[in-house]
Amino acid sequence: MRTDQPQTIYLKDYQAPEYLIEETRLRFELHDDQTLVHAELRLQRNPTRGAGLPPLVLHGEELELLAVALDDQTLAAGDYQVEAGSLTLQPQGEAFVLKTSVRIHPESNTALEGLYVSGTMFCTQCEAEGFRKITYYLDRPDVMSVFTTTVEADRGKYPILLSNGNPVASGDAEGGRHWATWEDPFPKPAYLFALVAGDLRSVEDSYRTGSGRDVTLRIYVEPENIGKLQHAMDSLKKSMRWDEEVYGREYDLDIFMIVAVNDFNMGAMENKGLNIFNSSAVLASPRTATDAAHQRVEAIVAHEYFHNWSGNRVTCRDWFQLSLKEGFTVFRDAGFSSDMNSPTVKRIEDVAFLRTNQFAEDAGPMAHPVRPDHFIEISNFYTLTVYEKGAEVVRMLHTLLGPEGFRKGTDLYFERHDGQAVTCDDFIRALEDANGADFSQFKRWYSQSGTPRLAVSEQYDAAARTYRLTFRQSCPPTPGQPTKEPFVIPVQLGLLDGQGRDLPLRLEGESAAQGSDRVLSVTQAEQTFTFVDVPEQPLPSLLRGFSAPVKLSFPYSREQLTFLMQHDSDGFNRWDAGQQLAVQVLQGMIAGEPLDTRLVEALRSVAADDSLDPAMVAEMLSLPSEAYLVELAEQADPGAIHGARRQARRAIAESLRDVLWQRYRSAREASRATPYQASADHIARRSLQNAALGYLMLLEEPEARDAALEQFEDADNMTERLAALSALVNSGFEQEKAEVLARFFEEFKADPLVMDTWLSVQASSPLPGGLARVQALMQNPVFILKNPNKVRALIGAFANANLVNFHAEDGSGYRFLADQIITLNRLNPQIASRLLTPLTRWKKYGPARQALMRAELERILASGELSSDVYEVVSKSLA
Numbered sequence: 113m114r115t116d117q118p119q120t121i122y123l124k125d126y127q128a129p130e131y132l133i134e135e136t137r138l139r140f141e142l143h144d145d146q147t148l149v150h151a152e153l154r155l156q157r158n159p160t161r162g163a164g165l166p167p168l169v170l171h172g173e174e175l176e177l178l179a180v181a182l183d184d185q186t187l188a189a190g191d192y193q194v195e196a197g198s199l200t201l202q203p204q205g206e207a208f209v210l211k212t213s214v215r216i217h218p219e220s221n222t223a224l225e226g227l228y229v230s231g232t233m234f235c236t237q238c239e240a241e242g243f244r245k246i247t248y249y250l251d252r253p254d255v256m257s258v259f260t261t262t263v264e265a266d267r268g269k270y271p272i273l274l275s276n277g278n279p280v281a282s283g284d285a286e287g288g289r290h291w292a293t294w295e296d297p298f299p300k301p302a303y304l305f306a307l308v309a310g311d312l313r314s315v316e317d318s319y320r321t322g323s324g325r326d327v328t329l330r331i332y333v334e335p336e337n338i339g340k341l342q343h344a345m346d347s348l349k350k351s352m353r354w355d356e357e358v359y360g361r362e363y364d365l366d367i368f369m370i371v372a373v374n375d376f377n378m379g380a381m382e383n384k385g386l387n388i389f390n391s392s393a394v395l396a397s398p399r400t401a402t403d404a405a406h407q408r409v410e411a412i413v414a415h416e417y418f419h420n421w422s423g424n425r426v427t428c429r430d431w432f433q434l435s436l437k438e439g440f441t442v443f444r445d446a447g448f449s450s451d452m453n454s455p456t457v458k459r460i461e462d463v464a465f466l467r468t469n470q471f472a473e474d475a476g477p478m479a480h481p482v483r484p485d486h487f488i489e490i491s492n493f494y495t496l497t498v499y500e501k502g503a504e505v506v507r508m509l510h511t512l513l514g515p516e517g518f519r520k521g522t523d524l525y526f527e528r529h530d531g532q533a534v535t536c537d538d539f540i541r542a543l544e545d546a547n548g549a550d551f552s553q554f555k556r557w558y559s560q561s562g563t564p565r566l567a568v569s570e571q572y573d574a575a576a577r578t579y580r581l582t583f584r585q586s587c588p589p590t591p592g593q594p595t596k597e598p599f600v601i602p603v604q605l606g607l608l609d610g611q612g613r614d615l616p617l618r619l620e621g622e623s624a625a626q627g628s629d630r631v632l633s634v635t636q637a638e639q640t641f642t643f644v645d646v647p648e649q650p651l652p653s654l655l656r657g658f659s660a661p662v663k664l665s666f667p668y669s670r671e672q673l674t675f676l677m678q679h680d681s682d683g684f685n686r687w688d689a690g691q692q693l694a695v696q697v698l699q700g701m702i703a704g705e706p707l708d709t710r711l712v713e714a715l716r717s718v719a720a721d722d723s724l725d726p727a728m729v730a731e732m733l734s735l736p737s738e739a740y741l742v743e744l745a746e747q748a749d750p751g752a753i754h755g756a757r758r759q760a761r762r763a764i765a766e767s768l769r770d771v772l773w774q775r776y777r778s779a780r781e782a783s784r785a786t787p788y789q790a791s792a793d794h795i796a797r798r799s800l801q802n803a804a805l806g807y808l809m810l811l812e813e814p815e816a817r818d819a820a821l822e823q824f825e826d827a828d829n830m831t832e833r834l835a836a837l838s839a840l841v842n843s844g845f846e847q848e849k850a851e852v853l854a855r856f857f858e859e860f861k862a863d864p865l866v867m868d869t870w871l872s873v874q875a876s877s878p879l880p881g882g883l884a885r886v887q888a889l890m891q892n893p894v895f896i897l898k899n900p901n902k903v904r905a906l907i908g909a910f911a912n913a914n915l916v917n918f919h920a921e922d923g924s925g926y927r928f929l930a931d932q933i934i935t936l937n938r939l940n941p942q943i944a945s946r947l948l949t950p951l952t953r954w955k956k957y958g959p960a961r962q963a964l965m966r967a968e969l970e971r972i973l974a975s976g977e978l979s980s981d982v983y984e985v986v987s988k989s990l991a
């Protein structure tokens with residue numbers, strides 16, 4: 113907890129460490145009521161920091177120091193200073209050995225940072241600054257050390273003892289205890305340290321690398337989950353192969369381990385050789401996990417594995433560089449998921465998520481550049497901007513260099529910086545050097561916050577057969593950045609003729625056309641491109657594949673958008689044209705216009721199109737989300753947004769009833785005829801089936817109700833069952849709703865992850881009485897406030913995915929959320945801080961809601977001792 117004024121830390125103040133740690137030897141004695149940590153650190157003066165021996169200042173929090181010795185000389189109390197957060201002592205030579213012993217209490221650690229207990233096991237989460245809660249250390253990523261770790265614990269309770277690297281020795285100890293020693297030969301920063309002890313089961317497999325080395329693969333879980341690991345293991349092997357093929361990166365240790373943990377603040381953590389996962393990101397079986405959950409497991413297993421190179425072998429110099437590893441690795445995992453599934457659908461999902469959530473972050477009080485330049489609490493900067501926008505920035509570099517140029521750049525980056533802690537600038541420099549490119553202007557994407565706007569206008573000259581596109585870029589002010597310099601914006605585009613075919617593209621000054629789909633680099637505030645030899649007035653298809661994270665505007669008519677929906681050769685832009693059309697229509701309805709039936713007719717031809725991938729049909733039938741409509745609004749009216757969207761969906765269901773029934777029945781028939789498979793074509797079929805069911809249930813007719821009940825009863829997989837449950841929960845069939853909720857609970861109450869979905873479905877239902885339902889569910893024994901997954905599933909779903917209930921006019925939703933944040937601030941500051949997001953968006957709403965939301969933020973600020981996590985977000989939101 114914060115005891116004094118929280119300090120802001122600035123990138124410009126970065127200095128290399130005064131001392132380095134060559135070698136780290138740790139010994140853990142784990143007990144039920146305490147843990148002793150003995151550390152032996154071989155340190156030396158950092159030769160780049162000049163002469164003299166300044167004091168050594170080690171990080172350490174919530175540690176009880178038992179002993180300290182310098183070169184085997186025990187120090188007396190006056191030889192060192194212990195303060196909140198640090199241990200300071202005076203070295204006597206350039207190289208020395210420091211030994212410390214501390215006592216810690218993982219058994220009462222509810223922040224889930226450092227060493228803690230989850231269920232019956234001990235585990236760790238050290239990124240970003242959790243290692244300082246384990247022992248005194250130079251807990252910063254530019255201090256890389258070789259670790260040897262011995263773990264000692266009761267043999268009966270903790271038969272499995274794990275740490276990073278390779279196992280080198282083990283044996284028995286007195287009193288029914290045992291120990292194991294692990295050695296990690298690769299130097300790493302402390303944030304990649306991991307330890308696990310527990311009564312765990314594992315599945316084992318092996319992988320032969322491209323160079324012929326055999327690697328043991330093992331995934332550990334608590335005994336009841338042993339049957340839910342095949343998908344994660346398959347995903348791991350695919351990831352290892354993919355990284356060899358696409359990036360030329362092989363795994364380096366003899367063993368790779370994953371451990372699933374129920375209590376975990378994040379998704380997963382890439383600790384060297386010993387990944388620790390939130391169980392929701394690793395467990396999957398057809399009966400208990402949806403298609404989306406299977407795809408999430410595949411993506412997160414890949415993401416953490418890919419970090420072995422982009423993050424571990426080459427790491428970050430300081431935490432301002434977090435996107436160096438995260439933006440790059442999210443880009444890598446997106447490429448993997450795209451190759452394993454449908455690239456267009458993957459891109460649609462990523463862009464919809466980015467535009468809804470990251471754009472909102474960029475427009476709010478916590479807006480920051482991809483490489484932030486200051487922070488109070490680094491845990492608050494594991495953000496959509498650093499991860500998702502960071503990945504978009506890397507994707508633009510890939511677009512500008514092309515796949516081969518990009519690969520040359522990453523090869524040089526890995527070769528040049530292997531074993532080092534580096535910066536985003538080093539990454540860019542490697543790409544530049546490998547390609548003779550100059551990205552000095554492009555680097556503004558790392559330093560300027562906010563979402564750029566790109567307004568496009570056209571001019572066709574029939575006599576001269578020229579077509580001019582003029583781009584005007586601007587970027588709204590963000591905290592600390594009133595003005596911005598122009599970005600480099602790659603715009604992938606095509607020009608469609610009257611039949612919807614791509615025209616050849618020849619720019620003024622070029623001797624011949626260069627394809628019919630190309631990338632223009634917009635680098636100036638205003639810039640015009642002139643195409644020549646254009647035989648007719650074309651229709652531009654702009655920003656294909658969403659080639660840059662910008663808000664593009666072009667004065668398309670509704671007819672033109674309908675035309676693009678039908679004809680664009682770029683699948684992403686076909687979908688996006690439909691979204692733009694739907695946004696126009698819904699915004700009209702919010703302003704009081706009737707539903708424009710052109711949208712309904714456009715969706716009818718999509719729904720009837722057998723040649724389209726069913727997953728694309730499902731995506732195109734989905735109207736823009738409420739959250740996206742909020743993001744686009746100057747001042748959002750939650751009731752009007754929800755009402756317009758619901759009215760449009762109902763009208764679509766009525767008008768498209770026959771084709772929706774036909775697609776539903778044929779898909780459900782196929783699902784019944786074949787056992788569940790998590791393959792791309794089966795996933796696509798189920799997504800269309802469930803989208804159709806969602807529409808048909810809006811008609812509140814017995815026929816749809818019976819179909820939902822049949823699907824709930826008879827389906828052999830969670831994807832179909834949960835969709836049916838959700839459709840019934842959001843319907844007016846009160847008796848059936850109560851029955852299926854009770855049946856689902858009885859069947860799965862022992863499975864925490866399925867209970868998360870049971871809570872979420874109810875918490876996000878827009879039907880009246882949402883807050884009362886959530887409050888009642890908090891009393892259910894399956895809800896545990898100390899478990900982050902449960903908090904996200906119930907409180908998070910209510911605040912983020914239940915627009916009308918959370919924004920109830922009396923402010924009850926805000927008051928409820930603030931109460932939970934005040935409680936969680938003491939238990940788990942990281943989770944409390946994350947829950948604040950919807951309140952930070954207060955400027956989006958009308959004066960009455962603004963006042964209510966601000967009042968709750970002020971109440972949190974005044975509620976007593978705030979963690980630095982919560983303090984930073986609340987104070988910046990009120991500033």
Ligand SMILES: [Zn+2]
Pocket residue numbers: 415419437438441
């Ligand atoms: Zn990551």
